[in-house]
Amino acid sequence: MTAPEPRPIVIFDTTLRDGEQSPGCSMNLEEKLEVAQALVDLGVDVIEAGFPIASPGDFEAVREIAHTVRGATICGLARCNEKDIDRAWEALKGAPDARIHVFLATSAIHREFKLRMGKEEIIQRAIDGVKRAKGYCDNIEFSPEDAARTEIDFLCHVVEAAIAAGATTVNIPDTVGYATPAHFANVIKNLNNRVPNIDRAVISVHCHNDLGLAVANSLAAVENGAGQIECTVNGIGERAGNCSLEEVVMAMRTRSDFYHTTTGIRTTRLVPTSRLLSNITGLQVQRNKAIVGRNAFAHEAGIHQDGMLKERTTYEIMRPEDVGFTQTDLVLGKHSGRAALADRAKALGYHLTGDHLHEVFEEFKKLADKKKEVYDADIAALIEKQMNVAEDQWKLGTYEVHAASNGEPSALVKLQRAGEEVSKSIKGGDGPLDVLFRAIEEVTGISVVVRDFRVHSVTRGQDAQGESTIEVEHEGRVYRGRGVSTDTVEAATLAFINAVNRAAAGGGQPASGPRPDMV
Secondary structure (H helix, E strand, O other): OOOOOOEEEEEEEOOOOOOOOOOOOOHHHHHHHHHHHHHHHOOOOOEEEEEHHHHHHHHHHHHHHHHHHOOOOEEEEOOOOOOHHHHHHHHHHHOOEEEEEEEEEEOHHHHHHHOOOOHHHHHHHHHHHHHHOOOOOOOOOEEEHHHHHOOOHHHHHHHHHHHHHHHOOEEEEEEEOOHHHHHHHHHHHHHHHHHOHHHHEEEEEEEEOOOOOOOHHHHHHOOOOOOEEEEEHHHOOOOOOEHHHHHHHHHHHHHHHHOOOOOOOHHHHHHHHHHHHHHHOOOOOOOOOOOOOOOOOOOHHHHHHHHEEEEEEHOOOOHHHHEEEEEEEEHHEEEEEEEEHHHHHHHHOOOOHHHHHHHHHHHHHHHHHHOEEEHHHHHHHHEEEEEEOOOOOOOEEEEEEEEEOOOOOOEEEEEOOOOOOEEEEEEEOHHHHHHHHHHHHHHHHHOOHHHHHHEEEOOOOOOOOOEEEEEEEEEOOEEEEEEEOOOHHHHHHHHHHHHHEEEEEEEOOOOOOOOOOOO
């Protein structure tokens, strides 16, 4: 008897929309374009590029991705109202394959306390929203927000109405991470059995990880007929995050005997894409993170090591090379050329061309003079450093800092912008970094409050680069800065300048409270 063909599952990536809502994960336009291209290289089917009406920055990012990124459907989020939907289409219309994703809350608690609407009004608003979006393009997704806590009878009615109005995908969100696998499986099963026109749309799921069940709930939905999974790289997202793309994809691939599904994901790109996102956002993956963590394929226990030496499959259900781990990440030295750098950068998920390649190569040569061995993480750090530099921003010229356990710290900082150099000398404070940061604030005229400050080694060895990540608050919004140098004080200084430049440009995340896109 011939085995049935595996069922294709659409992978809908919302790293650039829901993922960016993680505190400290705000990305600039160039970074979003880099991530979008990496997602295409990874093989995702749909990229939710943002929420166009949320801010001018979101609109611009969605529009640029729609105009420049090819190889995936580009999606924009909108609430079920005319302004949101019109704005979404204005941003998306340059994409050859566009999708408008409209949503409206449906649970009793949202109806009563957030929307103050009755059931009939909710249904009519959903119909109107889908129809308006359908007037712009054929590919329409509808989400009943907080579907996991919505009464099943009402949820079935809303989904049926949305499909009748023209929705081609109906997404069932577990917005607050409340569901369990059995509960969520039952929701999907009911929709399949009770919605008469369900065959005219793809059932999608969007699970949050508040109880650590996002991947399990998504897989339970797939078992019961869901055809699309919404997820993020590294599982980033609001609160505890979203369904992790790498985990859910590898679960279906490793247990294809059980799920009988397939995806278009190029799994060897999982680790490079994970590292790219970590480098851009500054959110490092925990060492024991499934699939992409440093320890995911490490075996320390003696009995495990013995079994691995005799037969790999005794303790390893996946091969590290299948998800993109390499045997060694030592790749380049001082005699390596520009082409070798560009080739290795591409393997890491970056696309270097023209001036960008030239600038990174110049920095690479300087680093190769300081370090005997240059690793993948060093290359990624150099690229990220150059991505964060713009002509109209402040750049570090030179600095001097003096500090002692029994003396007053002092600093002299020289910053440059558009050919102008400004210096400031300052004394007193809580140490060398405090005095350096205050001198930078004096030069730039931007005053911030440091909310988080971290330094870690990019690679191994005494000559390793140090990476500093700083989160600051300015005028009620949060900005993240990142700096890399073999000198950790310089790394921290560069990170602070990066954060101050972002604060000067505006568009950071609100210091408290969620954005309105809560699907």
